[in-house]
Amino acid sequence: MTCDEAKLLLHALIDGELDAGHTSEVEAHIAACPACAAELAAQREMKHVLADTDLRYTAPANLRARIEASLPQPRQQSRRAVLRGFAMGSAVSALAATGLVAIVLRQDDQQRILSEVVSAHLRSLQAGHLTDVVSTDQHTVKPWFNGKLDVAPPVIDLTAQGFTLVGGRLDYIDARAIGAVIYRRRQHIINLFVSQTASAEHRPPKTQTMQGFNCRRWGDRGLNFWAVSDIGADELAEFVDKFERAMKANVEG
Numbered sequence: 001m002t003c004d005e006a007k008l009l010l011h012a013l014i015d016g017e018l019d020a021g022h023t024s025e026v027e028a029h030i031a032a033c034p035a036c037a038a039e040l041a042a043q044r045e046m047k048h049v050l051a052d053t054d055l056r057y058t059a060p061a062n063l064r065a066r067i068e069a070s071l072p073q074p075r076q077q078s079r080r081a082v083l084r085g086f087a088m089g090s091a092v093s094a095l096a097a098t099g100l101v102a103i104v105l106r107q108d109d110q111q112r113i114l115s116e117v118v119s120a121h122l123r124s125l126q127a128g129h130l131t132d133v134v135s136t137d138q139h140t141v142k143p144w145f146n147g148k149l150d151v152a153p154p155v156i157d158l159t160a161q162g163f164t165l166v167g168g169r170l171d172y173i174d175a176r177a178i179g180a181v182i183y184r185r186r187q188h189i190i191n192l193f194v195s196q197t198a199s200a201e202h203r204p205p206k207t208q209t210m211q212g213f214n215c216r217r218w219g220d221r222g223l224n225f226w227a228v229s230d231i232g233a234d235e236l237a238e239f240v241d242k243f244e245r246a247m248k249a250n251v252e253g
Contacts, residue, residue, distance in 0.1 A: 001029045006036045008212075010043055021125035113174055114217075114226075118210045120171045121191045121228040124180070130189065131167035131182055141168045145179050151223070153179035153194030156246045163190065163239050183239070190229040190239060197224045205240050207233050216240045221251075 006029045013026050030037045124130050133144040138155045145152035148170060157165050166182040171193065178195040203219035214236045216227045227240050 001025050003033060003036055006030065007039060010040055014044055014047060020127060114208060114210055114215060116173050117193055117215060117226045117228055118213050120173060120193065121213060124191055125189065132169035134167040136165050138165060141165065144168060149177060149179055151196045153181055154247050155181050156243055158183065158242055158246065161242045185231050185235060188229055188231045190227055193226040195224045197222060207237065
């Protein structure tokens with residue numbers, strides 16, 4: 001871990017917001033780095049000073065009256081204006097009835113699932129939670145899923161392309177059991193979550209960021225994919241591109 005990476009996580013360490021894996025990494029770096037140790041001590045001292053300082057401010061009694069006097073006085077609405085507002089509200093309701101609300105709900109649902117995916121990634125980084133089956137051999141990992149899921153996730157060896165297969169495990173997203181295939185890029189973990197879907201439509205990859213992690217989501221051949229890691233968005237896109245190409249070659253072959 002570099003000093004820049006450690007400094008980004010110091011606030012979370014002080015507030016107890018890091019998982020066990022990241023906590024041990026940051027603490028190990030601080031133990032060997034006097035500069036980061038000094039920065040941590042300074043931030044903790046600042047937190048104590050702020051906690052002991054009363055930062056509340058009581059405004060003068062006449063301030064409210066002065067503010068209210070400076071505001072424009074509300075106008076009386078005519079009956080026509082009221083009817084116009086009612087008509088506008090009816091038009092919005094009509095749009096909602098035609099599917100606008102459904103679109104918003106779907107977007108909210110996608111954000112909720114993304115949050116669950118990132119939480120599952122964080123859980124996996126804790127000691128003993130990363131893999132149920134440990135192997136760099138795709139012919140060992142893929143059969144392990146048989147009988148545990150309705151559809152076993154595709155398992156592809158990308159070691160030659162710079163992404164080492166580590167193993168697999170069962171996880172739970174949206175109250176359903178799904179497969180997670182684990183890869184390693186240098187010292188970084190990539191969780192590839194795979195779930196079955198009724199849609200066979202190909203959805204191109206899209207990258208989102210949550211809690212400092214990059215997540216690249218796409219859909220293909222009746223499966224939903226989420227690749228999550230703390231590697232850069234460009235490297236995660238490279239991983240997804242190589243995975244998709246290899247999966248397509250396996251199907252066509």
